[in-house]
Amino acid sequence: MDELRRQAYQNLIDALLTCDREEEMGIMQANLELIDEGFAQFLRRDWATQTLGKLQDEEAFNCAINLHNFNLGFSSLRQGSRASNLEVSIACLEIGLTVITREAYSEYWAAFQNNLGADYGNRIRGEKAENLEVAIAAYLASLEVYTREAFPINNAETLYNLGLAYRDNSQLPAAYDTFNTAIETVELMRSEIIIGGEADRQKLAEEWNKLYQEMVEVCLAMANQTAALEYVERSKTRNLVELFYNARSVPQNPQPISFAEIGNLLAEDEAILEWYITFNGFKVFIVTYQPFLAPPYQGGVGGVDVWESSEQDLQALEEFQREYIDDIKDNEKYDNWKNQLETRLEKLAEILHIDEIISRLPETCKRLILVPFRYLHLLPLHALTSRRLRENVEETGSLLDLFPGGVRYTPSCQLLLLSQRVNPPGEDSSPRKLFAIQNPTEDLDFTDIEVEAIAKSFNPAEVLKREKASKTGLQERITGLQDADIAHFSCHGFFDFSNPRKSALILAGSKVTPLNPPLGKGGDWRGFLLGKGGDWRRFPLTKWGDWRGEKRKFSLGKGGDRRRFPLTKWRDKRSPPLTKGGLGGVSSNQSYIRSRRGEIFDITQCVTLTEIFDLKLNKCSLVTLSACETGLTDIRDTTDEYIGLPSGFFYAGATNVISTLWAVNDVSTAILMIRFYELLLSEIRPPVAIALRESQLWLREATVQKLVEWVADCQLIADAKKQEIQDYIKWGENPENKPYQSPHFWAAFCAVGQ
Incomplete structure (x- = not known):
């Protein structure tokens, strides 16, 4: 190495040591030609002995911490030679470890070891198997300090990294055991979250979802499909399962399903x-x-x-x-x-x-x-x-x-299992009591026909009609809902992707004039889908060694405010005014929502998902949500928590829920629902899924002529209403046409539950 090159290396390390932290990456990017294996050799042979070795204890410590931070920069540097960047990064850590010993600085030493394991795991030079063995040894050393009891977060992070190294080294049983230990640590942390509660448990689950993914992949690589499925289930709907247990005072903590x-x-x-x-x-x-x-x-x-x-x-x-x-x-x-x-x-x-x-x-x-x-x-x-x-x-x-x-x-x-334990299948084969919400916004004429027809099959049938189906009216008749065998909501529905807990069923009295209150513009849908997670492999240290060791009791911070989606008008070719729901979003005023047709509703006068969670519906074998978008769920989180209106009714105690995946047509929905209850309450009493299937396939295949004949023969539909339905069905249609053959009319409905 000539003297000019050596001096250039010295100038580079001097510049990095004297700059502010935020300037480090810029200096590295400006000196890519110097970041090579020669620089790594210079640091080891010259600088480590001639400079670092002559510093007093405190100066040497601070210099070593700086080397750790240079490691973070060099290892993440994407310009230049990736192989050379990693060699320099490794040199920084190994030189730093001559000062940062376990005896003197155990926590820092563990962080150095973890990052050294990450660099050797990614190393391009040398033999892969040998590099992975060094990485594994470094992670194991780090875990001597990062125990579950003292540093649970760091313990889980290092175990995750160690599991990846075992996997990459084809040591699958060791990877399995290591990922399993990491999962135990994460689930222990989850159980000990006190401040922040459900929201922070959900945040923790999202951060660690990739751990479960890696475990599933290892199980499959080991041809252990049963264990893979158990871990898939273990990663899903955790909050809802825990809420389910708590609401029913189940004596033991929820155990993973086998x-x-x-x-x-x-x-x-x-x-x-x-x-x-x-x-x-x-x-x-x-x-x-x-x-x-x-x-x-x-x-x-x-x-x-x-x-x-x-x-x-x-x-x-x-x-x-x-x-x-x-x-x-x-x-x-x-x-x-x-x-x-x-x-x-x-x-x-x-x-x-x-x-x-x-x-x-x-x-x-x-x-x-x-x-x-x-x-x-x-x-x-x-x-x-x-x-x-x-x-x-x-x-x-x-x-x-x-x-x-x-x-x-x-x-x-697991949720299906819990539901069956609380409400064993087949116990309620003869539902008698109906509670229904009927056309609270008074703009769905065929909804009136639907509910009035369905109610004829029940005794008693408690129905809140039109203006009586208000928030106050529901509160006054809440006992009727909670005692019902079947609850039927025929109204507008709304799903808020940006805040699913504000999803709601629209009630009477919630509609307000556009001038009161003034509404701001909607936001956008960005953030609707999640990108990939971050990289757990590295632990940052501040320049002067401020390492925050995590203790067992902790709280995660709350997330920021999510953006709202744009609010536009709704259109439906077959029947513009007769589409149930399709409500577009929440305004900048958190208490108001705007429909796709431009109408404004006060959410405090609706029944929201949060309020549904507070209902007691243990007697209810079926909740039918004959409204729009009632089957939509929150898809932003990676843990599949299934937050939506159906989950609220399941939590409240319902055995089955029928919900919809998009805005449904008022007329076809009324026909489908009446036919569904005809079948459900027939002498053979089929399960909900079979009755819904038969209704959907019937609607899909029915010709105009067949539908007209069915309306004429249907004993549930009032004679005074039959002509109105028949006229709508026949309008502009050939008698042999199948007007509802498109999946748009029948495929939105889903049977969820037992």
Whole structure:
């Protein structure tokens, strides 16, 4: 090394040592030609002995802390040679460790070791296996200080890093054990959050979701599909499960669901399809009935199979859901979305490889339980077209067509299990008491026909009609709701993507004039989808060594305010004034919401999701939300917490919920609902999922002539109303046409629950 080069290296390290922290990266970027292996050698051979070695204790300590921070800069530097950047970064840490010893500075020493492990894990020079062994040794050293008891956050972070190193080194059993220990630490931290409560537990879960993803991948790599499914379930709907336990005073803390318990949810002719999305693809866990579910389980045997996508499939799915959601929420694009819905569902079936998944089910399977994940909750999976080969005959149709026992949804297997424990299936086969909300905004004429027809099948039937269906009216009759076997809400609905707890069912008296109050402009939808998480591998230290060691009791800070979506008018070609809901957003005044048609409502006079959580509906076997967008859930968080109106009713005690995925037409919805209750309350008393399936397929296939005849024969519809419905059905239509064949009219409805 010539003298000029040596002096240039010296000038660079001097500049970094004397600059402000925020200037470090700029200096590095301006001197990329000096950041090479020669610089690393200079630091080790010359600078470490001639400069650092001559400093007194306090000066040496501060200089070593600076080296740690240079490590953060060099390791994250994307310009220049990545290999050389890492060599310099490693040199900074190893030189710093000559000063930062475990005996003198144990916490700092642990942070140095963690970051050294990260650099060796990423190192390009040298043999990969040898680098990983060094990384593993560094992480293990760090964990000698970062114990769960003293530093739970750092313990989990370092365990996560160690698990990645074991995985990369093909030491899968060690990776499994390490990730499991990290999960135990994270779940302990979650249980000890006191200040901040549910919000901070949710934030912690989102930050650590990638740990569960890595564990699922390791389980699958070890051909341990049953354990993979258990960890998928362990990562989902945690807040809702805990709330469910607390609300029912269940004596023990919620325990993770086992594969045996998942298998025991199934009847002989039933299967579960559970989706899970990771960083490199999506998986579908296919659980089929097995008569003997006892450990030990064998991977791929014992009732579970796993279908895995490619990264290209995931990219296609991400693109599909962005376009789908953008169009459904943009009023200018809504008509286009509606007209292309059938084509889009065909494309979705291809992206999800639904044919391959269905082909893995036994011919005896007649019923499906679908467990979507994140944005898949917003898509009508039951309407996807597939093929089945049964008795050497190929059948083609939607999943509803192919599974005569019905298709139902559940947020997670654990929530389904909890629901069944509280309300065992089959206990209430003869519902008698109805509580209904009927057309509170007085702009849905066919809603009046719907509720009046349905109410004829119940005794007693308590109905809050039109102006009586107000917030005050509901509060006065709350006992009737809480004693009901079935609750039916036929009204406008609203889902707030930016704050799901403000989602609501619109009641009478909530509509206000545009001039009172003045409303600000809506925000936008940015932040609607989550990007990838950060990098846990590195721990930052301040320049003068301010290391904040985390203790066991802690509170996470609250997040910032999320943006609101734009508010536009609603349009529906078939019947502009007859669309239920489609409410667009919350104004800058937090108490008001504006519908897609421009109407303004006072949210304090509506029933919100937060208030639904406070209801007591343990006697209620079914809540029917015959309103718009009532099945939408919060898809921003990565932990699939399933926050939406259905979750509120489940928490309140309901066994089943029928909800909708988009704004539904008033007339077709009234017809579908009346037909549904005809079937549900018939002599055979079919399960909710079967009654809904039969109603949907009937509506899809019914011609104008058949619908007119059905109205004439229907004993539930008042004679005075039959002509009005028939005239609407026949208007501009050929008698042989199928006016509601499009999935827009029938596929929005989902049966969620038992």
